Amino acid sequence: MAGGAREVLTLQLGHFAGFVGAHWWNQQDAALCAPSEAAAPPAELCPDVLYRAGRTPHGRETYTPRLILMDLKGSLSSLKQEGGLYGDAQLDAAIAWQGKLTTHKEELCPKNPYLQDLRSAEGVLSSDGIWRVRSIPNGKESSVRVWSDFLRVHLHPRSICMIHKYNHDGEAGRLEAFGQGESILKEPRYLEELEDRLHFYVEECDFLQGFQILCDLHNGFSGVGAKATELLQDEYSGRGIITWGLLPGPYSLREPQKNVFRLLNTAFGLVHMSAHSSLVCPLSLGRSLGLRPEPPVTFPHLQYDATLPFHCAAVLATTLDTVTVPYRLRSSPVSMAHLADLLNFSGKKVVTAAATIPFPLVPGQSLPDALVQLGGPAAWTPLSACGGPCGTRCFALSVVLRGLDGARHTSRLAPGTALPSPLHACTTGEDVLAQYLQQQEPRVRSSAHLLLAPCNVVPPYPRLFSPSLSQHGLVLDGSPPGAAVESIPVLGALCSSSTLSQTLGDLARDLSTLDVRRWASFLDAGVEQADVEEALEELGSLAQCYRGEDSLTD
Numbered sequence: 001m002a003g004g005a006r007e008v009l010t011l012q013l014g015h016f017a018g019f020v021g022a023h024w025w026n027q028q029d030a031a032l033c034a035p036s037e038a039a040a041p042p043a044e045l046c047p048d049v050l051y052r053a054g055r056t057p058h059g060r061e062t063y064t065p066r067l068i069l070m071d072l073k074g075s076l077s078s079l080k081q082e083g084g085l086y087g088d089a090q091l092d093a094a095i096a097w098q099g100k101l102t103t104h105k106e107e108l109c110p111k112n113p114y115l116q117d118l119r120s121a122e123g124v125l126s127s128d129g130i131w132r133v134r135s136i137p138n139g140k141e142s143s144v145r146v147w148s149d150f151l152r153v154h155l156h157p158r159s160i161c162m163i164h165k166y167n168h169d170g171e172a173g174r175l176e177a178f179g180q181g182e183s184i185l186k187e188p189r190y191l192e193e194l195e196d197r198l199h200f201y202v203e204e205c206d207f208l209q210g211f212q213i214l215c216d217l218h219n220g221f222s223g224v225g226a227k228a229t230e231l232l233q234d235e236y237s238g239r240g241i242i243t244w245g246l247l248p249g250p251y252s253l254r255e256p257q258k259n260v261f262r263l264l265n266t267a268f269g270l271v272h273m274s275a276h277s278s279l280v281c282p283l284s285l286g287r288s289l290g291l292r293p294e295p296p297v298t299f300p301h302l303q304y305d306a307t308l309p310f311h312c313a314a315v316l317a318t319t320l321d322t323v324t325v326p327y328r329l330r331s332s333p334v335s336m337a338h339l340a341d342l343l344n345f346s347g348k349k350v351v352t353a354a355a356t357i358p359f360p361l362v363p364g365q366s367l368p369d370a371l372v373q374l375g376g377p378a379a380w381t382p383l384s385a386c387g388g389p390c391g392t393r394c395f396a397l398s399v400v401l402r403g404l405d406g407a408r409h410t411s412r413l414a415p416g417t418a419l420p421s422p423l424h425a426c427t428t429g430e431d432v433l434a435q436y437l438q439q440q441e442p443r444v445r446s447s448a449h450l451l452l453a454p455c456n457v458v459p460p461y462p463r464l465f466s467p468s469l470s471q472h473g474l475v476l477d478g479s480p481p482g483a484a485v486e487s488i489p490v491l492g493a494l495c496s497s498s499t500l501s502q503t504l505g506d507l508a509r510d511l512s513t514l515d516v517r518r519w520a521s522f523l524d525a526g527v528e529q530a531d532v533e534e535a536l537e538e539l540g541s542l543a544q545c546y547r548g549e550d551s552l553t554d
Contacts, residue, residue, distance in 0.1 A: 005048030006335060007205040008327065009198070012069040013224050014216025015168060016248045018147035019309045020283075021214050023317035023461065025065055025153040030456035032063075044451050046330040052204065054156065064156040068197045070224065071160075072175060074168040079148035081160045141462055144310045150460040158197050163190065166220075174220075176261055178268040179526030181223025185231070194228070195235075202236070209327060210240030210336040214320075215273070217245040217282060218262045220525075222269030229276035240327075240336025243277040244320065245269055247284035247385065249306035250296055260519055263291055267511050268527070270504075271538040274349045278340035281351045281494060283316050284385040289503060290510040297381050299357055301466045301475065314462050318455050319355045319383055322492030325400045325449055334447070339494075342447055343396045347545045348496045350504070352384035358465075358473040358488035359401065367404055367432050368411045368423035376440045380493060386503040393498040395546075397446040401433055403454030403473065403489030454487035501546035508539035 012021040032047055047063075054062045144150055146168070163184060166175040175181060184190050202208055211232050215225035225243065232241050247266070251259060266282075266289055274280045285306055287294035296306035304311040326334040343351050356379065361370050377394070409429025411419070419425055422439075426432040433448045454473065457465075465485045470476050473488030516523060516532050523529070 005046050006207050006209040006327070007052075007066060008049050008209050008336065009201050009205075009211050010050065010065065010067045011211060011213045011215075011228060012067065012071075013213065013228060014219065014221030014246070015071055015075055015147065016216050016218075016246050016309055016313065017214040017221070018069065018071055018075065019313035020244075020246055020317050020320070021067075021069065022147040022151040022153075023314045024214075024320055025067075025151065026460060027317060027321050027456050028065075029153045030458050031453070034456060044330060044453050045325065045328050049209070049328045052156070052201070062154070062156075064154055065159065066201055067155065067159045068194070068201070069155070069160050070163060070194075070221075072166045072168040073162060073164045075146050075148070076160070076162070077146045077148045079151070081162055141305075141308060141310055144308075147313075150310070152460060158200050161190075161193055161197065177220050177522045177525035177527070178223040178226070178265050179220075179522070181220035181225070182227050183526050184224055185227035191231075194231070198232075198235070208236070208239060210242070210278070211236070212324065212336070213241065213243040213273075213277070215243060215245055215269070216247075217266045217269045218247050219265055222265040222273075225269060226272035226276070229273050233276040238337075240340055241277045241279075242324075242336055242340060243273045243280045245273065245280060245282040246316065247282065247286060247289075248309050249285055249312045251286075251293055257519070259291055259293075260514065261522060263289075263507070263510055263514070264516075264519075264522055264527075264532075267507055267535050267539060268531075270350065270507075271535050271542070274542065275538075277349065278337060279344050279351060280349055281353050282384045282386075283319065283353055284383065285312050285315060286385045287382075289385045289507050297383065299381055300360070301358055301469055302464045303466060304462070304464045311462050311464060314457075314464065315357060316383065318357055318457070318488075318490060319353055319492050321455055322355065322400050322402060322490045323353060323398070323494050325402065325451060325492075326398060326447065329449070332449075339398060339447075342398060342445060343494060343496050345396065345445075345496075347542075348395060348500075350500055350542060351494050351496050352382060352386050352500065354380035354382045354384075354493045354495065356380050356491040358469065358475075359403065359491045360475050361404065361408070361473075361489055363470070363474050363476070366408050366411050366424075367401075367429055368421060368426070371423060371432065371436045372421050377493070377495075380491065384503075386497075386499050394441045394444050395496040395498070397437065397441055397444055397496075398448075398494045399433065399437060399446065399491070400449045400451065400493075401489070401491045402451035403487065404429070404450070404452070406452060409450070455490045456487050458486050496546075498546050501543050504539050504543035504546070508536055508543065511536055511539070 012018055028047065028050060050066060051063050052066045054064060056062060167173040185194065213225060213229065215221055229241055229243060251262065270280060282289065285296045287297060304315060306312060326332060326339050327336045360374065410426060410432060411424035413424060423432050423435055426435055429450045430448065433450050437446045437448055463484065468476055469485050471483040471486055473485055516529060
């Protein structure tokens, strides 16, 4: 892989972040392995932004994610902490030792049935001559317990950082509270390990754009994320820090402590991470950040189980794979810092995400036709637990539409035909998308990118798609196709919006109604009553940022 990339270092903090990250890296891997025609133009996305080239001690060339991953004891299942690419560190040490050896064997964690099926299916030759993984029956998806059960990408030995003082499974020793997470990176052991890994990856970069952080918001990893963003801001000032605060599917009123801790962790996490990040975006298939549970969002052509992290994470990873396109392009002036500057002016560091998965395109339909049929931003599914875009004001917008063949970018109406809309008069796909955004959000600072490359959704991506979709995600009429969906067009958007005023304000009101003294275990973890009051004040200030009548300039 050629150098010259504007490198990004990814941090994954927490177990749900691991689920989203596993799908994310699987999709990057699928794009790397996708067949390409000899006459095809160079790939639009530069994998060197996310990946690093290396070599094993035995001289084997490697290409692994530029990734630091933190999770709890018991979360790896059958995956070794050092990964499987560079060999066994303990075995290598034994080979170097010339003295007497004593071997102690520990029973291996059994491989998940889903993972076993994936491994056994790696040699399936499809009808088009491409080696592919078979689809796994939906019934087995519930057996996926941890993210390592379906990760197909090899990791560098310095990627996985285990937190052994807390347990992934069981009721005791859980990382439940923000203060617990903060305290982890105050311990020299974990702080020095993180700093060592950061230096390893950063020092080999030629031009580091910055850091993208996938972080659980609902548990104690929100505190880990708060300290990590503070560390990055202190040590790497001037680099972009884009934080994705992740929340799993719906929650139950029958678990009051979990709900209260979820609210507290989310509030503290948003306040602290927005203070130290260039941009923060909550991502969830739920509709609310507060105490009141709401049904999950729906998509016209997706059928997912919101109780399965495996399903929820796949949808969020697909959204991430789309909205992060601007700073992953081969030739683009947009960096992480530029994207953040577009969206976070006037103190508006929190943004919302939305997506149309898949983008509804009928065979033979042009982009102008599809956009007219789609309508406005209200047709996009909100994915930040902030309600819908109806009746809200947009301050700044970044949109990516990917997966449309170049022949569809403009209208193909015969000369003399009356134009159904101004979009049909545009001569390039980029102009079509830019004019569409101008129509929907006049006078708003916006950025638009149009890509040929689709999102890859080959196994182990779950089979979430309705039978009306073709192999490449087009919406078909009539009998369902026989081939499984392998790629889809997707529209994704990041928006600084007035809806955040109500969302953050509601979160502050829910927090103000709590008698935190009733939840002593949260305070015992290192948070004081004064910290709660300060978080309330900060949430109110953040909400106020989105309430003002700013006059926008072009």
